[in-house]
Amino acid sequence: MKNFHITSPIQETTSSSSEYSSSGREGLINQLCDHLNSRFGISPNQQMASKLNRIFIDMELVEIHRRVIELTSLSTNHPSWLELVAKLTVHETYFFRDEPQLGMLRDNLLPTLIDQAAGKASPHLRILSAGCSSGEEVYSIAMLVLDAMLEAGYAYGNELSGVSLMPGWQLEILGVDVSADALQLARNACYTKEGLGSFRNMSLQWQRWFDDIDSTSNESSQIYRRPKDFIRRITRFEQHNLLQTGIRFGLFDLVLCRNTMIYFNDKNKRIAQNHLFDVLNASGIVLLGATDPLLCPDRCERYRSRGVAYYSQNRSNLSGVTTKTA
Ligand SMILES: C[S@@+](CC[C@H](N)C(=O)[O-])C[C@H]1O[C@@H](n2cnc3c(N)ncnc32)[C@H](O)[C@@H]1O
Structure with missing residues (x-):
């Protein structure tokens, strides 16, 4: 050293x-x-x-x-x-973190990704949350995608009765993290309502996508919120080190890696980011955290929409969504 x-x-x-x-x-x-x-x-x-x-x-x-x-x-x-x-490492995370980025994802990128998937013989969308911590990011994305699929007509139902995908559709959101403890919290998916915590940034409209769980122990009673079953069913969590290849997980249409490389030096950021593009579909999208620099420019095209940067391996499939930046 x-x-x-x-x-x-x-x-x-x-x-x-x-x-x-x-x-x-x-x-x-x-x-x-x-x-x-x-x-x-x-x-x-x-x-x-x-x-x-x-x-x-x-x-x-x-x-x-x-x-x-x-x-x-x-x-x-x-x-x-x-x-x-x-x-x-720090596991700080919360639902709907970075609203401007997720708003752009919901309104601009997801409709395009969903339309692209709908054109496939067996329509499917695969999403990776790399450095998912205790799962809030995975469940936020799951809710955003289901909401976008309802709007596009590829899902039916509602947040109270449950949302189902149209026959033939497959949707999977995989969360990976190096921390076994964080992954256990993610799989358990019970988030306390106490203090600001996981819900500090969540708007009221999403509350109906959760069940309230009353957990009573000898000493105290606490109310937790848990993403509803139909949301948890499309998610999965695996332990994984981002400095190693994730190719065993297959290819993804959307890869998020936000606020995860904070400790990495530039060499390791480059290694981890190359691994992200290795598992990205030709027409897929990568989203990094607002302050995460992109260190493998040779692997991607950089775009900007509503002030938010995102990266693609294949520019032509997304033309019309936004303008490419220099
Ligand atoms: C600050 S949290 C970010 C969580 C979420 N992405 C967000 O933006 O809210 C960073 C997470 O990255 C994970 N992490 C750190 N180094 C990692 C590595 N080499 N491989 C996989 N995960 C890692 C940590 O365990 C932690 O849960």
């Missing part, structure tokens, strides 16, 4: 650790940082160092040494690595 040294605030306390100097502890944590960077794209910084120091705070140096040796010998997909990454 270059240009970064963790300064551990922790002093060694036991004689069994005497064979290691305090720089030994720092050296071991730096070693872990190197692996976190190359395996998961997590760039070392002071916040990361503090989190690692907190994780190891109760361990003697000899134990940290054992853990580091063990971890570095394990494959990147091993649960121990994934668990550590989950502890180090």
Whole structure:
């Protein structure tokens, strides 16, 4: 690792650790940082160092040494690595995050993607949420797509009775994340109404797409909201590291990867973004977070609609929707 040294605030306390100097502890944590960077794209910084120091705070140096040796010998997909990454990364997310982007998606891009899908012999739409955290993004997109399909006449029903796709249609929204804990929350899909939390940005119109669940324990009673069954049925969640190819998941018509590469250095951003375009259909769309830079311009065409950027592998299929920017 270059240009970064963790300064551990922790002093060694036991004689069994005497064979290691305090720089030994720092050296071991730096070693872990190197692996976190190359395996998961997590760039070392002071916040990361503090989190690692907190994780190891109760361990003697000899134990940290054992853990580091063990971890570095394990494959990147091993649960121990994934668990550590989950502890180090931020899982902040909420329903309908970035309203301007999702509004543009709903009104401009989804009708086009749905029309394209309708033209296929067996109409289907596949959507990927890369770095889905606890699932709010996946369920928001599911609701937007179902709403757009109702409007286009390829689905019937309503949010109260349930929305069904017209015969022959298939719709799948896959959420992937490196964190097993976040994925468990996503699959469980029970979101507390307390405070602002997951619903801080959700307009009232979407409330009817949720069931209220009253969870009473010995001490307290809490109301949760859960996306209705017909929404959850079209979603799926898998553990996946974005620095590895996702080609096993097949191709997608829409790929969202928002606010997920915040720790990645440019090299790793480029690797992860190339993986996104590897799983994008020829006429598909990629949406990044508002502040995420695109680092693989050779892979795509860049467009802008209503002030929102999006990326396509194939310009001609979307001509007429918006104007391409320089
Ligand atoms: C801040 S959340 C963003 C969630 C959602 N996309 C949104 O915009 O609200 C970032 C998520 O990226 C996940 N993540 C970080 N590094 C990852 C990696 N290498 N592979 C897969 N997911 C990763 C984290 O576990 C976390 O859940």
